[in-house]
Amino acid sequence: MTVPEIAPAGALRIDLHAHSTASDGTASPTLFVETAARAGLDVVALTDHDTVAGVGEAMAAAAPLGVRVVPGVELSVVDGKEEVHLLGLHLADVHAIADALSTFREGRTVRAEAMVAALNAGGVPVTMEAVLTEAAGGALGRPHVARALIAGGWVADMRDAFDKWLGAGKPAFVEKPRLEVSDGVNLVHKAGGLAIWAHPGDDGRRARFERMVAAGIDGAEVRHPGHDASDQARIGALVEFFHLVPSGGSDWHGVLAGPRMLGAVQVPSEWLERHEERLAMRRRAVPVREE
Numbered sequence: 110m111t112v113p114e115i116a117p118a119g120a121l122r123i124d125l126h127a128h129s130t131a132s133d134g135t136a137s138p139t140l141f142v143e144t145a146a147r148a149g150l151d152v153v154a155l156t157d158h159d160t161v162a163g164v165g166e167a168m169a170a171a172a173p174l175g176v177r178v179v180p181g182v183e184l185s186v187v188d189g190k191e192e193v194h195l196l197g198l199h200l201a202d203v204h205a206i207a208d209a210l211s212t213f214r215e216g217r218t219v220r221a222e223a224m225v226a227a228l229n230a231g232g233v234p235v236t237m238e239a240v241l242t243e244a245a246g247g248a249l250g251r252p253h254v255a256r257a258l259i260a261g262g263w264v265a266d267m268r269d270a271f272d273k274w275l276g277a278g279k280p281a282f283v284e285k286p287r288l289e290v291s292d293g294v295n296l297v298h299k300a301g302g303l304a305i306w307a308h309p310g311d312d313g314r315r316a317r318f319e320r321m322v323a324a325g326i327d328g329a330e331v332r333h334p335g336h337d338a339s340d341q342a343r344i345g346a347l348v349e350f351f352h353l354v355p356s357g358g359s360d361w362h363g364v365l366a367g368p369r370m371l372g373a374v375q376v377p378s379e380w381l382e383r384h385e386e387r388l389a390m391r392r393r394a395v396p397v398r399e400e
Contacts, residue, residue: 120377120378121151121152121378121381122148122149122150122151122152122372122375123150123151123152123153123375123376123377123378123380123381124145124150124152124153124154124358124359124361124371124372124374124375124376125152125153125154125156125179125181125196125198125356125357125358125376125381126154126156126183126196126307126330126333126356126357126358126359126360126361126374127141127145127153127154127155127156127358127359127360127361127362127371128155128156128157128158128183128360128361128362128363129141129155129157129163129167129247130163130245130246130247131155131157131160131161131162131163131246131247131248132157132158132159132160132163132183132247132248132250133157133158133247133248133250133252133253133362134157134361134362134363135362135363136363137163137166138155138163138164138166138167138170139166139167139170141153141155141163141167141361141371142167142170142171142174142176142178143170143174144365144371145171145176145371145372146174146175146176148370148371148372149372150176150371150372151175151176151177152176152177152179152381153176153177153178153179153371154178154179154180154181154196154198154358155167155178155179155180155181156181156182156183156196156197156198156358157182157183157247157248158182158183158184158185158248158250159182159183159184159185159210159213159214159217159248160182160207160210160214160247160248161180161181161182161200161203161206161207161210162207162246162247162248164178164180164181164200164203165203168180179198179199180199180200180201180203180302181196181197181198181199181200181302182196182197182200182206182210182297183195183196183197183307184196184197184288184293184296184297185285185288186288186289186290186292186293187287187288187289187290188289188290188317188320188321188324191312192285193290193306193307193309193312193321194306194307194308195290195293195294195297195304195305195306195307195326196304196305196306196307196330196356197293197296197297197300197302197303197304197305198302198303198305198356198384199301199302199303199384199385199388200297200300200301200302201300201301201302201392202299202300202301203300205299205300206296206297206299206300206302209296209299210296213286213288214248214249216285216286217248217249217250217285217286218249219286220249220283220284220285220286221237221240221249221250221253221254222237223283224251224254224275224281224282224283225237225240225254227280227281227283228254228258228274228280228281231274231280231281233258233261233263233274234261235254235257235258235261235263236257239257239260239261240253240254240257241253242257243256243257243260251271251275252267254270254275254281255267255270255271255275258270258274289324290320290321290324290326291324291325294324294325294326295325298325298391301388301391301392302388303327303328303354303384303387303388303391304325304326304327304328305326305327305328305329305330305354305356306321306326306328306329306330307330307333307360308330308333308335308336308360309329309330309340309344310333310335310336310340311340313329313340313343313344313347314343314347315347318347318351322351322353326353327353327354327387327391328348328353328354328355328356328384328387329344329347329348329353329355329356330344330355330356330357330358331344331345331348331355331356331357332355332356332357332358332374332375332376333357333358333360333374334359334360334368334369334373334374335360354380354383354384354387355380355383356376356380356384357374357375357376357380358374358376359371359372359373359374360374
């Protein structure tokens, strides 16, 4: 079990990557904030997949608890033929990005319907209604289809669902609607935020960084549960080389223990200060409408 790092005395405790039931997390936006407060966190970002629907609730819940919520989103984008994830952090105009993402989310519904049809054709009588029940109004994704399969008794667990049906190349795999990296970066910038390459992992090497920088990213996640020490060192060095900002977070989806529990990945206060400096520079160059 990963033990959360201890922040220096007087430093803020920060986690800039988390999900709620607005996408594929298991905790509501309110419970997310309450969990953050119990964990002693001062600043948290809500970064649901392709939606900002939970941000308003989270910010309202945070006010009496003394927790600062950074409005965010996690976008699925493509670099060539490969999918990468992009965090939009510190969004000033949540409505602008919500409007832009509404069409993209419609594509998620079409994709889920295609997965259900493929499962039905393969002899699994799961229904779209069951998938929607698992999503509970959140942005639809493969985890919701997997949970419907588990609930129906057709697979044992999430891994079984992906290994048998939903993983790339499996019978019910359906490609996501495509959004290029540069398009995702532009969406984030138009909403007044910073575009951060999420969990680069082993792909976080100079050649890929060069393409991502050319697309306009502001930074990359250095600290993430999926990064080992060598990943952190390499990605951190490339962030500095390309004059980007470092970021990090637990990628929390609702677990209460382990390396992905909220606050398990500690982001230094100095990193947040660098975010704010870059935001100030960007907003001076391109003013945005605050909510």
